[in-house]
Amino acid sequence: MLTFEQKQAIIESFPQLTKKEISLNRLNYHYEESLFEKSIVVEKLHPNGNGFVYVGDLLKYEPIANDKGLVNIRDFSEDELKEIITDSINYLSEEIDEQPIVEVWTSREGTKLELVYEKRNWNVYFNNNLEESFGSKEAAVDYLREEGFRLKQ
Template structure:
């Protein structure tokens, strides 16, 4: 586990973040160039090593994230901490394209599915029913191929 000072040094290596002191010697780090109301990337970094990173609804972190979209970084190593901070900054600086990307996929038996990129996730639909959701296209494609589907171009 990284110390408070190590975490602080890693976080402060991101020049786009601004440090703001809060109560009980905790620190918040803001991303001022956010495209949304949310600007805090690292929240309540405490001298005991506890702290949170905002990931919103990124599917990659859905198992770890609270209902508020925060992930506890207490036990994160340097690589994981850098990765999650980068993901948070990307998330807060990414404009959402309202036009979905739709791909048709078919099984040997003729079952048709759609792979749709919408709201920052890759969703697999059977007719109008959501079957699965993935954080990356690669994960969705792997799932479809494992289930015996091929892209129909």
């Protein structure tokens, strides 16, 4: 595990981040050029080595990010820390190059809808027409299930 000082040195190697001291000797690092209201990349870096990096809804981090889009970096290696910070900065500057994800959902009557992840949204299409758009996959899946659709296997 990297020490607080090692993590701090890695984070501060990103010139686009601005350090701000907060309570309990913790540090936040902001990306002032963020295209969004959210500008904190590294949140609550603590002298015990704990801290979080904001990744929003990047699919790459879905299994380990909490519901606020934060990933705990306590046990990250140097390479992992550099990668996640780079991904966070790119995310906040909309330089995301993720491939769309497409799922086909079918009703009992045979009607097919496509659930497509594109540009940070989960969109529901019927015959290439946008029907609904959601900020999370969970919300989109709930909607589809409530409407009687199931994921085609």
